[in-house]
Amino acid sequence: MFYAGIDIAKRKHEVSIIDTEGRALSQSLSFTNDREGSDRLLALFERLSISPQELVIGMEATGHYWLSLYSWLLEKGYDVKVINPIQSDAFRRLSIRKTKNDSKDSLVIAQLMRFGEYSTTRLSEENIHALKQLSRYRLSLVEECGNCKRRVIALLDQVFPEYETLFSDTFGTTSKELLLNCPTPEDMLTISSRKLTTLLTKTSKGRFRDEKANQIRKTASNSFGVTFSRDAFSFQIRQLIEQITFLEKQTEELEKKIAALLRKTNTVITTIPGIGETIGAAIIGEIGDINRFDTPGKLVAFAGLDAAVHQSGEFSGTKGGISKRGSPYLRRAIWMAASRAVFCDPILSKYYQGLKERGKHHLTAVSAVARKMCNIIFTILKENRPYEVNPPKPLRN
Known part of the structure; x- marks a missing residue:
């Protein structure tokens, strides 16, 4: 197998290709973000005698600039992985030399593909x-x-x-x-x-x-x-x-x-109190395929609603705030839904009031409700069933 890492930019991309031992097959190639540049990329693959079946291509989800190249490579039959920049940044920090340039970045992405320690971003269906x-x-x-x-x-x-x-x-x-x-x-x-x-x-x-x-x-x-x-x-x-x-x-x-558009998806998201069509559409659009999250905690983290961790030496604790590292659009939508749900959902309202009675600030209490709402969203989308305030208990054997 061979691995290609593409550093995405607005006008020009940079690609590096390595083999299974991590050795670069050639110098990195800079190519323009257009048809002519993409043809240069294919010409490089052909010159190195690499077929689509033996190549894994990785690129970062940088703004919207990756979409055209991603869809074009898929049409050509290549296996393309789109990764979160946070993952490549973490991998980059493992490097002893802290240099920052396009050729090094593309090589880092290629190495990340080789090790396979990444999770991919998926394009959702057209309506989503x-x-x-x-x-x-x-x-x-x-x-x-x-x-x-x-x-x-x-x-x-x-x-x-x-x-x-x-x-x-x-x-x-x-x-x-x-x-x-x-x-x-x-x-x-x-x-x-x-x-x-x-x-x-x-x-x-x-x-x-x-x-x-x-x-x-x-x-x-x-x-x-x-x-x-x-x-x-x-x-x-x-x-x-x-x-x-x-x-x-x-x-x-x-x-x-x-x-x-939301009605065409037949989603159950609007059955959750506090989530109307506008907020529901924002949540569905940002989440995309719920199957890319295997636990509720990963969805919470993707929304940036997980607790911020503060580490120093052997000390590890939380700041009391949220990390805000995920999708700001999803975080905003769930936060708005949680702010409404505390008044219209009996379970979440009771939870919110309990936090307030314990002296928690309104914003802290709403953050906790938002995390619980993430769990609810995860469950009903995974199971594709309408939300019930008191769901039936499973029958015992």
């Missing part, structure tokens, strides 16, 4: 991979929308600090429409009472009328906001409100797409 992509995209939209909202709040704090007292939700439908038409106190005083009342009544579907219009005008007239550069404030607020409305519409459309 799509859920992963769309869920991550949704998170970026939500974060972008949140940034816009924070900027609006910062502007209102300057030009109209009293505005937060007018609506329970600054970014509700009525409030956004008001800010789009009247972004400053001066605008709210300039518009006629009739037009203001009509705007409020229409957008709130009759909830707000003359009384709310009078409250807004009174508050605007007594505002202690800045009075200079109002045009600049007005322009920014209008554009940001338009951005927020657009991003919210995109997110809504995206969530419908995600929900439809």
